[in-house]
Amino acid sequence: SSGINAEWPLRPGEFACNVIKKDPNLQNGYNAMGFSQGGQFLRALAQMCPSPPMKQLVSIGGQHQGVYGFPHCPGSWFICKEVEKLLDMGAYTDFVQNRLVQAQYWHDPLNEDKYRQHSKF
Secondary structure, three states: OOOOOOOOOHHHHHHHHHHHHHOHHHOOOEEEEEEOHHHHHHHHHHHHOOOOOEEEEEEEOOOOOOEOOOOOOOOOHHHHHHHHHHHHHHOOOHHHHOOOHHHHOEOOOOOHHHHHHHOOO
């Protein structure tokens, strides 16, 4: 996934679930390992596709509790702060949630209720 399409992880998850269900070698379950967004994709797969069961999931570097801020932002300090302000204002709107997958794991610790109510992931 490019990381931009907000239908991730749903559309690829449905595809992967169908492939796994049809594979006779996986009918008794399987183990999975994912890195970064791959770990998040696999967690979504385990949640949306319980059969056959994912026996173990190893996720390395996944942002399961979300992210907040831009560590090592490649732009100037001013630009990074302005982007953070825009995310603070709009990350939880349907418009942004439906178009930018990164907004789905934007986790503002100062607005926990908003995160839980509006984050699609």
